[in-house]
Amino acid sequence: MTDSASSSPLLQGGYTGRFAPSPTGPLHFGSLLAALASYLDARAHDGRWLVRIEDLDPPREDPTAAASILHTLEAYGLHWDGSVRYQSGRHAAYQQRLEQLISQGLAFPCQCSRKQLAGKPHHGNCHCHATEDIAWRFLCPAQGEYCFDDRLQGRWCEDLSRIGDFVLQRRDGPWSYQLAVVCDDIDQGMTHIVRGIDLIDSTARQALLYQALEQPLPQYAHIPVALENNGQKLSKQNLARPLRTDNISATLTAALQWLQQSPPAGLQQAPAGELLQWAVSHWDIRRLNGQQALPAPVIFRRD
Ligand SMILES: [Zn+2]
DSSP: OOSSOTTSGGGTTOOEEEEOOOSSSOOBHHHHHHHHHHHHHHHHTTOEEEEEEOOOOGGGOOTTHHHHHHHHHHHTTOOOSSOOEEGGGOHHHHHHHHHHHHHTTOEEEEOOOHHHHTTSOOOSOOOOOOSSSOEEEEOOOSSSEEEEEETTTEEEEEEHHHHOSOEEEOTTSOBOHHHHHHHHHHHTTOOEEEEEGGGGGGHHHHHHHHHHTTOOOOEEEEEOEEEOTTSOBOOTTTTOOBOOSSOHHHHHHHHHHHTTOOOOGGGTTSOHHHHHHHHHHHOOGGGGTTOOEEEOOGGGSOO
16 A cells, blocks of 8 residues: 555544445446445555445335345455445434434525526525425535545535535435435544545535534545546446456456556456455555546447
Protein backbone atom coordinates (compact mmCIF):
# COMPACT_ATOMS: atom_id res chain seq x y z
CA MET A 1 0.00 0.00 0.00
CA THR A 2 1.47 3.36 -0.96
CA ASP A 3 -1.50 5.59 -0.13
CA SER A 4 -1.87 7.08 3.35
CA ALA A 5 -0.16 4.74 5.77
CA SER A 6 -1.80 3.44 8.89
CA SER A 7 -0.20 6.24 10.90
CA SER A 8 -2.30 8.77 8.98
CA PRO A 9 -4.49 11.03 11.13
CA LEU A 10 -7.34 10.02 8.80
CA LEU A 11 -7.21 6.58 10.34
CA GLN A 12 -7.43 7.47 13.99
CA GLY A 13 -10.20 5.25 15.26
CA GLY A 14 -9.69 2.75 12.46
CA TYR A 15 -11.12 2.29 8.99
CA THR A 16 -14.60 1.02 8.13
CA GLY A 17 -15.74 0.96 4.52
CA ARG A 18 -18.59 -0.62 2.62
CA PHE A 19 -20.20 -1.73 -0.62
CA ALA A 20 -23.89 -0.86 -0.71
CA PRO A 21 -25.68 -2.13 -3.83
CA SER A 22 -29.39 -1.77 -4.61
CA PRO A 23 -30.84 -5.19 -5.46
CA THR A 24 -32.12 -4.19 -8.89
CA GLY A 25 -30.22 -6.87 -10.81
CA PRO A 26 -27.13 -9.10 -10.78
CA LEU A 27 -23.62 -7.64 -10.37
CA HIS A 28 -22.02 -6.44 -13.61
CA PHE A 29 -18.50 -5.23 -14.39
CA GLY A 30 -19.31 -1.64 -13.33
CA SER A 31 -20.61 -2.67 -9.92
CA LEU A 32 -17.68 -5.08 -9.47
CA LEU A 33 -15.33 -2.09 -9.84
CA ALA A 34 -17.05 -0.24 -6.98
CA ALA A 35 -17.09 -3.38 -4.82
CA LEU A 36 -13.44 -4.15 -5.56
CA ALA A 37 -12.14 -0.60 -5.05
CA SER A 38 -13.94 -0.24 -1.70
CA TYR A 39 -12.75 -3.72 -0.63
CA LEU A 40 -9.11 -3.10 -1.58
CA ASP A 41 -9.02 0.34 0.03
CA ALA A 42 -10.44 -1.09 3.28
CA ARG A 43 -8.18 -4.12 3.39
CA ALA A 44 -5.08 -2.12 2.42
CA HIS A 45 -5.78 0.06 5.49
CA ASP A 46 -6.37 -3.02 7.68
CA GLY A 47 -9.98 -1.92 7.79
CA ARG A 48 -13.37 -3.52 8.05
CA TRP A 49 -15.43 -3.94 4.88
CA LEU A 50 -19.19 -4.25 5.19
CA VAL A 51 -21.92 -5.09 2.69
CA ARG A 52 -25.29 -3.38 2.86
CA ILE A 53 -28.25 -4.13 0.61
CA GLU A 54 -30.16 -0.93 -0.15
CA ASP A 55 -33.60 -2.45 -0.62
CA LEU A 56 -35.88 0.51 0.03
CA ASP A 57 -37.60 0.67 -3.34
CA PRO A 58 -39.39 -2.68 -3.90
CA PRO A 59 -41.02 -1.72 -7.24
CA ARG A 60 -37.55 -1.27 -8.78
CA GLU A 61 -36.08 -4.39 -7.19
CA ASP A 62 -35.62 -7.94 -8.36
CA PRO A 63 -36.43 -10.40 -5.54
CA THR A 64 -33.57 -12.70 -6.57
CA ALA A 65 -30.93 -9.96 -6.92
CA ALA A 66 -29.69 -9.66 -3.32
CA ALA A 67 -28.86 -13.37 -3.12
CA SER A 68 -27.26 -13.27 -6.56
CA ILE A 69 -25.10 -10.23 -5.66
CA LEU A 70 -23.89 -11.84 -2.42
CA HIS A 71 -23.16 -15.12 -4.17
CA THR A 72 -21.12 -13.33 -6.84
CA LEU A 73 -19.14 -11.30 -4.27
CA GLU A 74 -18.22 -14.53 -2.49
CA ALA A 75 -17.28 -16.25 -5.76
CA TYR A 76 -14.91 -13.34 -6.46
CA GLY A 77 -13.30 -13.71 -3.04
CA LEU A 78 -14.76 -10.43 -1.74
CA HIS A 79 -15.60 -11.64 1.76
CA TRP A 80 -17.24 -9.07 4.02
CA ASP A 81 -17.07 -8.60 7.78
CA GLY A 82 -20.05 -9.21 10.04
CA SER A 83 -23.52 -9.83 8.73
CA VAL A 84 -25.12 -8.18 5.72
CA ARG A 85 -27.40 -5.28 6.60
CA TYR A 86 -30.71 -4.83 4.77
CA GLN A 87 -32.17 -1.33 4.75
CA SER A 88 -35.70 -2.73 4.59
CA GLY A 89 -35.31 -3.72 8.25
CA ARG A 90 -34.25 -0.25 9.40
CA HIS A 91 -37.46 1.82 9.35
CA ALA A 92 -37.41 2.56 13.09
CA ALA A 93 -33.87 3.96 12.89
CA TYR A 94 -34.75 6.26 9.97
CA GLN A 95 -37.89 7.42 11.80
CA GLN A 96 -35.80 8.28 14.86
CA ARG A 97 -33.35 10.37 12.83
CA LEU A 98 -36.22 12.12 11.06
CA GLU A 99 -37.77 12.99 14.43
CA GLN A 100 -34.42 14.36 15.58
CA LEU A 101 -34.26 16.63 12.54
CA ILE A 102 -37.89 17.73 13.06
CA SER A 103 -37.18 18.61 16.69
CA GLN A 104 -34.16 20.66 15.54
CA GLY A 105 -36.37 22.57 13.10
CA LEU A 106 -34.36 21.15 10.20
CA ALA A 107 -37.11 19.00 8.66
CA PHE A 108 -40.56 20.19 7.68
CA PRO A 109 -43.70 18.70 6.12
CA CYS A 110 -44.50 19.54 2.53
CA GLN A 111 -47.35 18.87 0.14
CA CYS A 112 -45.94 20.79 -2.81
CA SER A 113 -46.56 18.89 -6.02
CA ARG A 114 -44.05 18.39 -8.80
CA LYS A 115 -46.23 20.61 -10.92
CA GLN A 116 -46.03 23.42 -8.34
CA LEU A 117 -42.24 23.11 -8.19
CA ALA A 118 -42.03 23.11 -11.99
CA GLY A 119 -38.61 21.47 -11.98
CA LYS A 120 -37.15 24.09 -9.65
CA PRO A 121 -35.57 23.32 -6.26
CA HIS A 122 -37.79 23.74 -3.18
CA HIS A 123 -36.68 26.66 -1.02
CA GLY A 124 -37.91 27.39 2.49
CA ASN A 125 -40.44 25.88 4.84
CA CYS A 126 -43.78 25.98 3.01
CA HIS A 127 -45.67 25.79 6.35
CA CYS A 128 -47.90 22.92 5.42
CA HIS A 129 -50.25 22.02 8.28
CA ALA A 130 -51.48 18.69 6.96
CA THR A 131 -50.56 15.57 8.92
CA GLU A 132 -51.26 13.03 6.19
CA ASP A 133 -50.10 12.66 2.62
CA ILE A 134 -47.03 14.77 3.29
CA ALA A 135 -43.38 14.48 2.33
CA TRP A 136 -40.69 15.47 4.82
CA ARG A 137 -37.97 17.74 3.49
CA PHE A 138 -34.62 18.83 4.89
CA LEU A 139 -34.32 22.59 5.28
CA CYS A 140 -31.28 23.31 3.12
CA PRO A 141 -29.51 26.68 3.27
CA ALA A 142 -30.91 28.69 0.33
CA GLN A 143 -27.57 29.97 -0.87
CA GLY A 144 -23.85 29.45 -0.58
CA GLU A 145 -21.68 26.52 -1.48
CA TYR A 146 -20.83 23.25 0.13
CA CYS A 147 -17.28 22.08 -0.61
CA PHE A 148 -15.40 18.98 0.40
CA ASP A 149 -12.04 17.43 -0.47
CA ASP A 150 -12.38 14.16 -2.34
CA ARG A 151 -9.37 11.84 -2.17
CA LEU A 152 -9.44 11.40 -5.96
CA GLN A 153 -11.38 14.33 -7.39
CA GLY A 154 -9.87 17.06 -5.19
CA ARG A 155 -11.89 20.05 -4.03
CA TRP A 156 -15.51 19.57 -5.09
CA CYS A 157 -18.18 22.25 -4.55
CA GLU A 158 -21.96 22.23 -4.90
CA ASP A 159 -24.13 25.32 -5.24
CA LEU A 160 -26.71 25.02 -2.43
CA SER A 161 -29.28 27.14 -4.27
CA ARG A 162 -29.47 24.37 -6.87
CA ILE A 163 -29.96 21.64 -4.28
CA GLY A 164 -32.90 23.09 -2.38
CA ASP A 165 -34.83 21.39 0.39
CA PHE A 166 -34.41 17.74 -0.47
CA VAL A 167 -36.81 14.95 0.44
CA LEU A 168 -36.15 12.77 3.50
CA GLN A 169 -39.33 10.73 3.31
CA ARG A 170 -41.49 10.59 0.22
CA ARG A 171 -45.17 11.43 0.23
CA ASP A 172 -46.10 7.80 -0.40
CA GLY A 173 -43.98 6.63 2.58
CA PRO A 174 -40.55 5.40 1.38
CA TRP A 175 -37.39 6.81 2.93
CA SER A 176 -35.14 8.79 0.66
CA TYR A 177 -31.81 7.38 -0.44
CA GLN A 178 -30.00 10.34 1.19
CA LEU A 179 -31.49 9.87 4.66
CA ALA A 180 -31.16 6.09 4.69
CA VAL A 181 -27.54 6.09 3.50
CA VAL A 182 -26.46 8.68 6.05
CA CYS A 183 -28.30 6.96 8.94
CA ASP A 184 -26.71 3.61 8.12
CA ASP A 185 -23.25 5.02 7.44
CA ILE A 186 -23.35 6.78 10.83
CA ASP A 187 -24.81 3.78 12.63
CA GLN A 188 -22.25 1.40 11.10
CA GLY A 189 -19.35 3.72 11.93
CA MET A 190 -18.30 4.27 8.32
CA THR A 191 -15.06 6.26 8.10
CA HIS A 192 -14.32 5.94 4.38
CA ILE A 193 -16.65 5.86 1.39
CA VAL A 194 -15.29 4.63 -1.94
CA ARG A 195 -17.96 4.71 -4.67
CA GLY A 196 -18.62 5.73 -8.26
CA ILE A 197 -18.40 9.36 -9.31
CA ASP A 198 -22.01 9.12 -10.49
CA LEU A 199 -22.88 9.52 -6.78
CA ILE A 200 -20.66 12.56 -6.14
CA ASP A 201 -23.61 14.94 -6.51
CA SER A 202 -25.24 13.27 -3.49
CA THR A 203 -22.28 14.06 -1.27
CA ALA A 204 -23.24 17.66 -0.42
CA ARG A 205 -26.76 16.60 0.65
CA GLN A 206 -25.34 13.76 2.71
CA ALA A 207 -22.76 16.08 4.28
CA LEU A 208 -25.51 18.53 5.28
CA LEU A 209 -27.27 15.66 7.05
CA TYR A 210 -24.04 14.71 8.84
CA GLN A 211 -23.69 18.30 10.02
CA ALA A 212 -27.30 18.46 11.18
CA LEU A 213 -26.93 15.17 13.05
CA GLU A 214 -23.61 16.39 14.51
CA GLN A 215 -21.59 13.49 13.20
CA PRO A 216 -18.12 13.53 11.61
CA LEU A 217 -18.07 13.26 7.83
CA PRO A 218 -16.33 10.19 6.35
CA GLN A 219 -13.48 10.56 3.84
CA TYR A 220 -14.77 10.23 0.27
CA ALA A 221 -13.08 8.79 -2.80
CA HIS A 222 -15.18 8.85 -5.96
CA ILE A 223 -13.81 6.48 -8.57
CA PRO A 224 -14.44 6.96 -12.32
CA VAL A 225 -17.34 5.24 -14.08
CA ALA A 226 -16.85 2.57 -16.74
CA LEU A 227 -18.21 3.53 -20.14
CA GLU A 228 -20.01 1.63 -22.89
CA ASN A 229 -19.12 2.12 -26.57
CA ASN A 230 -21.74 4.86 -26.82
CA GLY A 231 -20.21 6.80 -23.92
CA GLN A 232 -22.98 5.87 -21.48
CA LYS A 233 -22.22 4.47 -18.06
CA LEU A 234 -22.10 0.69 -17.79
CA SER A 235 -25.18 0.08 -15.65
CA LYS A 236 -28.12 -2.16 -15.04
CA GLN A 237 -30.33 0.42 -16.74
CA ASN A 238 -28.11 0.16 -19.80
CA LEU A 239 -28.40 -3.62 -19.69
CA ALA A 240 -24.78 -4.32 -18.73
CA ARG A 241 -24.03 -8.03 -18.88
CA PRO A 242 -24.20 -9.90 -15.57
CA LEU A 243 -20.79 -11.08 -14.32
CA ARG A 244 -20.04 -14.72 -14.99
CA THR A 245 -18.53 -16.91 -12.32
CA ASP A 246 -16.64 -19.24 -14.68
CA ASN A 247 -13.85 -16.80 -15.62
CA ILE A 248 -13.16 -15.13 -12.31
CA SER A 249 -9.37 -14.72 -12.63
CA ALA A 250 -9.66 -13.06 -16.02
CA THR A 251 -12.46 -10.77 -14.86
CA LEU A 252 -10.67 -9.79 -11.64
CA THR A 253 -7.48 -9.11 -13.61
CA ALA A 254 -9.43 -6.89 -16.01
CA ALA A 255 -11.04 -5.06 -13.09
CA LEU A 256 -7.67 -4.50 -11.40
CA GLN A 257 -6.18 -3.21 -14.65
CA TRP A 258 -9.14 -0.87 -15.09
CA LEU A 259 -8.46 0.43 -11.55
CA GLN A 260 -4.90 1.14 -12.83
CA GLN A 261 -3.37 -1.63 -10.74
CA SER A 262 -1.17 -4.02 -12.73
CA PRO A 263 -1.05 -7.60 -11.49
CA PRO A 264 2.08 -9.36 -12.81
CA ALA A 265 1.49 -11.63 -15.82
CA GLY A 266 2.33 -14.70 -13.75
CA LEU A 267 -0.57 -13.99 -11.41
CA GLN A 268 -3.26 -13.22 -13.95
CA GLN A 269 -4.60 -16.77 -13.99
CA ALA A 270 -4.23 -17.21 -10.23
CA PRO A 271 -7.24 -17.99 -8.02
CA ALA A 272 -9.21 -14.98 -6.75
CA GLY A 273 -7.71 -15.19 -3.25
CA GLU A 274 -4.15 -14.91 -4.56
CA LEU A 275 -4.95 -12.06 -6.94
CA LEU A 276 -6.71 -10.16 -4.16
CA GLN A 277 -3.82 -10.71 -1.78
CA TRP A 278 -1.47 -9.18 -4.34
CA ALA A 279 -3.91 -6.34 -4.99
CA VAL A 280 -4.33 -5.47 -1.29
CA SER A 281 -0.59 -5.25 -0.73
CA HIS A 282 -0.01 -3.16 -3.89
CA TRP A 283 -3.16 -1.01 -3.78
CA ASP A 284 -2.56 2.60 -4.80
CA ILE A 285 -5.81 4.49 -5.20
CA ARG A 286 -3.90 7.60 -6.33
CA ARG A 287 -3.49 6.04 -9.77
CA LEU A 288 -7.14 7.01 -10.33
CA ASN A 289 -6.50 10.65 -9.36
CA GLY A 290 -8.72 13.04 -11.28
CA GLN A 291 -10.21 10.31 -13.51
CA GLN A 292 -13.95 10.67 -14.04
CA ALA A 293 -14.65 8.08 -16.76
CA LEU A 294 -12.70 5.28 -18.44
CA PRO A 295 -13.86 2.91 -21.19
CA ALA A 296 -14.87 -0.53 -19.95
CA PRO A 297 -12.80 -3.43 -21.33
CA VAL A 298 -14.23 -4.44 -24.71
CA ILE A 299 -15.55 -7.80 -23.53
CA PHE A 300 -17.78 -6.17 -20.91
CA ARG A 301 -19.36 -3.67 -23.29
CA ARG A 302 -22.48 -4.31 -25.29
CA ASP A 303 -22.07 -4.58 -29.05
ZN1 LIG B 1 -43.35 22.45 0.04
